[in-house]
Structure formats: structure tokens, C-alpha cells
Amino acid sequence: MFFPISGAHISPIYLVIVGFVIGILGGFFGVGGSFIAGPALRVVGLDWNFAVGTDLAHIVGKSVVAVRQHRAFGNVDLRLGFIMAIGTIAGAEIGAQLIQMLKRAGNVNLVVSIVSIAVYVSISTFMIWESRKTLAAKKPMPTTAKGTKKDHSAFMHVTRAIQRLQLPPMIALPTSGVTISLWIILLVAFVGGLFSGFLGGGAGYIRMPSMVYVLGIPTHLAVGTDLFEIIISASYGTFSHAIKGNVDILIALVMHTGAAIGAQIGAISTQYFAGPKIRLAFVPLPLIGAAIVIYTLMTGHKM
Amino acid sequence: MKKETAKTLRAFLIELAIYAVLVVGYFFLVLHFLGEGLQRLEQNHRYSYAALAIVLMIGQAVLLQNVTTFLLRLIRGRTE
Numbered sequence: 001m002f003f004p005i006s007g008a009h010i011s012p013i014y015l016v017i018v019g020f021v022i023g024i025l026g027g028f029f030g031v032g033g034s035f036i037a038g039p040a041l042r043v044v045g046l047d048w049n050f051a052v053g054t055d056l057a058h059i060v061g062k063s064v065v066a067v068r069q070h071r072a073f074g075n076v077d078l079r080l081g082f083i084m085a086i087g088t089i090a091g092a093e094i095g096a097q098l099i100q101m102l103k104r105a106g107n108v109n110l111v112v113s114i115v116s117i118a119v120y121v122s123i124s125t126f127m128i129w130e131s132r133k134t135l136a137a138k139k140p141m142p143t144t145a146k147g148t149k150k151d152h153s154a155f156m157h158v159t160r161a162i163q164r165l166q167l168p169p170m171i172a173l174p175t176s177g178v179t180i181s182l183w184i185i186l187l188v189a190f191v192g193g194l195f196s197g198f199l200g201g202g203a204g205y206i207r208m209p210s211m212v213y214v215l216g217i218p219t220h221l222a223v224g225t226d227l228f229e230i231i232i233s234a235s236y237g238t239f240s241h242a243i244k245g246n247v248d249i250l251i252a253l254v255m256h257t258g259a260a261i262g263a264q265i266g267a268i269s270t271q272y273f274a275g276p277k278i279r280l281a282f283v284p285l286p287l288i289g290a291a292i293v294i295y296t297l298m299t300g301h302k303m
Numbered sequence: 304m305k306k307e308t309a310k311t312l313r314a315f316l317i318e319l320a321i322y323a324v325l326v327v328g329y330f331f332l333v334l335h336f337l338g339e340g341l342q343r344l345e346q347n348h349r350y351s352y353a354a355l356a357i358v359l360m361i362g363q364a365v366l367l368q369n370v371t372t373f374l375l376r377l378i379r380g381r382t383e
Contacts, residue, residue, distance in 0.1 A: 060357060060360045065364050238360070239354070253360070256367070260368060
């Protein structure tokens with residue numbers, strides 16, 4: 001099928017399947033799924049700048065579906081989500097400007113590929129260490145449909161030290177059961193936004209773990225809140241990329257038909273797993289993304 | 304419990320089949336009626352295109368979720 005905006009020929013069935021898989025992962029892990037969607041779009045011949053922008057547009061729709069589902073389970077901290085959106089948008093804008101600079105310099109594909117591999121591998125390495133240590137140290141708390149939102153982590157001593165930092169104003173987040181400095185929330189969001197604008201997607205692969213390990217948000221709430229925040233930041237990112245000519249909305253709409261149903265399945269599934277198990281299951285995802293980027297780098301397929 | 308799971312799975316598979324048919328029809332609608340117009344808008348009015356892209360995405364998300372919820376409720380109601 002020909003998509004006139006990007007000038008790409010891509011099978012719609014392929015796009016729907018990619019969307020469906022990413023929808024499940026997004027609903028379950030609270031991520032945009034760009035570490036799969038970006039490379040998956042590149043593999044079929046879409047340029048990185050179009051892959052980044054189009055993926056962001058598709059993430060907006062998928063996150064709307066997943067958040068509505070998570071909200072029904074009480075997994076969304078709206079106050080935290082709105083605050084984070086401010087930092088994320090600032091970071092996303094700087095990230096998008098970086099992409100434009102690299103486009104002008106003519107080496108956008110190589111730089112983005114190398115940075116994404118480094119980020120994906122680092123996140124997976126840290127999370128496998130933490131979640132395995134947590135699961136070995138303590139029996140995970142059961143999580144049922146009505147289950148507890150409490151969580152535990154082997155990194156909790158660092159999280160508590162961060163929460164004790166008295167940098168006013170301090171923000172109380174009753175839904176998450178956390179009180180923390182506004183500046184720390186904004187910093188976490190800014191870093192996530194920077195990667196979102198630079199690598200594409202909602203950067204949930206950075207923000208979801210950061211919310212758990214740095215802010216101390218229970219995993220289920222981090223998943224739901226991250227998705228809510230992704231709606232705002234990915235909408236901004238979509239707008240920003242669209243005016244720069246990086247979004248093929250037709251591809252995004254076709255992908256989303258699969259993602260809409262996948263996101264609901266993913267969101268419902270979180271109710272049957274404890275926090276550390278969700279984090280451990282998260283580990284292979286960025287590694288898959290890294291493997292796809294390495295493959296495309298080595299084969300020279302549309303780099 | 305097993306019977307309940309089998310019923311849910313069956314309802315879900317029927318939903319998927321109906322959803323797939325609806326989606327194929329939707330592709331033709333979207334690509335034929337929106338494709339050309341969106342391309343023109345993208346080339347000539349980038350800001351309008353950017354705003355419309357977000358509206359389309361959110362609109363489709365709400366629409367498809369309502370469709371899937373409705374289908375599942377309908378199918379489960381009929382199989383019970």
C-alpha cells in the first residue's frame with residue numbers, strides 16, 4: 001500500500017500487527033513502544049525522521065485507549081501526570097531541535113542509532129539487576145484485580161534518600177502515597193522528554209523506570225500515570241514533528257487500528273502481576289529494540 | 304472457571320474477526336477519502352495538518368475503544 005505523505009510502500013497488515021504487539025506492550029508496561037515501532041518502521045524503509053514523528057502520532061492514540069482502561073483500575077495519578085508533562089514538553093522540544101540539527105548535518109541515522117543502542121542496553125542491564133534482587137530478597141506482594149498499589153524495590157534506599165531531599169516546593173501525591181520535591185519530578189520528566197524528542201516515542205522506557213526508582217511511585221501507578229503523561233507529551237511531540245514534516249498520519253492511523261485492541265489487553269493484564277515481575281518482564285523489550293537497530297546498522301538496510 | 308475462560312476467549316476471537324472486517328472497511332475509507340486531502344494539507348498548511356493529525360488520532364482512539372467495548376458486550380451478551 002502506498003502512503004503518499006512519506007512516499008513509502010508498506011503492507012497495512014504488517015502495520016496492524018506491529019501496532020497490535022506494541023499496543024499490548026504499551027498497555028502492560030506503560031511505554032510508547034518506540035524501541036520496537038521505530039526500528040519496525042525503519043525495517044520497511046521509512047526514514048528515521050518519519051519513523052520518529054509517525055510513531056509519536058500513533059502513541060497518542062494508543063495511550064488514550066490504555067489510560068482509559070488504567071483509570072478504571074485507579075492506576076493513574078493525574079496530579080503527577082500534569083506536573084511531569086511540563087518537564088517532558090521542555091525536554092521533548094530540545095530533543096526535537098537536536099534531531100533537526102543532525103538532519104541538517106546529514107548524520108541523523110547513525111547518531112540516533114548509536115544513542116538508542118546505548119540507552120536500551122543500559123536500561124535493561126539495570127532493571128534485570130534490580131528486579132532479580134528484589135524478587136530474591138522478598139516474596140512479592142500479590143496483586144489482584146482489587147489489589148494493593150504498594151510496591152518494593154532493591155533500589156528503595158536510594159529512592160528514600162531522594163524523597164528526603166528538601167528542595168521546596170515539596171509536592172504531595174496522595175494517589176501514589178509519595179511527597180517529593182517538584183524539581184526532582186521536573187528533572188525526571190525533562191530527561192524523559194529529551195529522549196522522547198530525540199529518539200522518538202513517549203520515552204516510557206526511561207520514564208516508567210525513573211518513576212519507580214527515582215520518585216518511588218508504585219509500578220502499577222507508574223505504568224498508568226506514565227501513559228497519561230505520554231498522551232500530553234506525545235501530542236506535543238506529534239505537533240512539533242508534524243510542522244517539521246516528519247509525520248505520516250495515515251501510517252499512524254493504520255497502525256493504531258491494531259494498537260487500540262492490543263492496548264486494552266495489555267492494560268487489563270497488569271492487574272494479574274506484581275510490580276517486580278512487571279519490571280523483570282520489561283527487561284527484554286529495550287534489548288529487542290537494540291538488536292533491531294544493530295541489525296539495520298550492520299546490514300545497511302535504509303540507514 | 305475453565306468454562307468462563309473458554310467463553311471469554313471465544314467472545315474475544317469473535318470480536319477480533321468482526322473488528323478485522325470493520326478495520327478493512329475503515330482502511331478504504333481513510334485512505335481513499337483522507338489520503339489526498341491530508342497530503343495537500345501537509346504540503347501547504349503544516350500547522351493545520353499538525354493539529355488535524357492529533358485530532359484524528361484521539362478521535363480514532365475513542366471511536367475504536369467504544370467499538371471494541373460495544374462489540375465485546377454484545378458478543379458476551381449473546382453467548383451467555
